[in-house]
Amino acid sequence: MRRLPPLKSLQAFEAAARWLSFSKAADELFVTPAAISQQIKQLEVFLGTPLFRRMTRAVQLTDEAKTVLPLVTDGFDKLAEAVERLAREEETGLLTVSSAPTFAIKWLVQHLTDFSSRYPDIDVRLDASLEMRDFDRDGIDVSIRLGLGDYPGLHVARIFGEEVSPVCSPMLLEGDRPLNTLDNLKDHRLLHVDWGKLTAYSPTWEIWAKAAGLEDLDVARGPQFSVETMAIEAAINGKGVALVSHSAVASDLRTGRLIKPFDLAVKTDMAYWLVCPHTHLRRAKVRAFCEWLLETAADDAPISDRMAPR
Known part of the structure; x- marks a missing residue:
């Protein structure tokens, strides 16, 4: 002392x-x-x-x-x-962002160059985590979570909602059993994502098939993945058709690594949320990141989400 x-x-x-x-x-x-x-x-x-x-x-x-x-x-x-x-x-220096892995890998990393060009004095440290981190103990400035938006005692802002649709590699449109009609879906492996506790009801192949009017599709077959990015990578490699979220595959659809064989999406109750303690918003670098993220994400939100009242 x-x-x-x-x-x-x-x-x-x-x-x-x-x-x-x-x-x-x-x-x-x-x-x-x-x-x-x-x-x-x-x-x-x-x-x-x-x-x-x-x-x-x-x-x-x-x-x-x-x-x-x-x-x-x-x-x-x-x-x-x-x-x-x-x-x-x-105001500057290191900004630590904890994010759901799929959002971090498939969306945030794709856009961070833009943030860095706007704010060259702020260096982003990205922490990809399935679980909510402790802001004080783990030194987290702001967090991005997928769920229902229930984060008591914290500042919460909705980034965008989610909808799911089937995606696959373009190679599945070729071969002996091309995926060119809904009926041909039965000839291909279905890739499932286990959403766990992130949603009140899981956006399953069963729900999608019912919306598509497919009564004889065996929706139980095919492997399950606990992390959405694993299902996406399997689909990119031609291992099947994955039922995944819009934001997770937006960049892969733009580059042609994936395609949507059917124009039918199922809206979910899930959304991505920007979460942090209220006191963190006093930090200029946190405010800058939050404002940039919400502005940028608005352009990539599903069309149905852009039309929905916030």
Whole structure:
């Protein structure tokens, strides 16, 4: 434990010692000369030694005060530098974003170059996690979660909702059993995503098949994946047809690595949410990231979500 006097007493001493004037120190610190005198007396009692020789119209430093003044001034300079550095860190520096893995890999990474070009002084550290991180313990500035939006006590902003539709590699349109009609879907492996507790009801192949009017499709067959990106990679490699979310495959659809063989999507109750403690919004870099994310995501939201009231 450091044995230190009150900061105000040290501040009063340092200013008065620099000016050799209680009144000028009072002007600098926006207090009265009497307050400066009282603070210095408290410091002298704490140290057990006088710091000033008080004369009629002036004050002089004692030998002890002359010895410690440079150290005290240097201490305040370093403290001011630390405060300034902390203030800069609030606006720039490292921004740690925790994100659901699929959103991080398939959407956020695709757009971070734009954020970096707009805010070159902010470096993003991306933490891909299935679970909600502890903001304080894990040093997280802001989090992106897939779910129902139930995050009590935190600031929550909806990024966009989700809908799911079948996707596959273009290679499945060729071969002996091309996927060119709904009936041909029975000739291909179905890839399933286990959504777990993220949704009140899972957007399953059974639900999609019912909406498509397919009564004889065996919707139970095919492997299940606990992480959506694994199902997407399997589909890209021609291993089957995956029922996955719009945002997760937007870039793959644009590049032609995946296609939508059928123009039918099923809307879900899931959405991506921007989540952080209310106090984090005081940080300029957090506000900048949140505003950029919501603006950018609006262009990539499913068409049905763009039309829905928020």
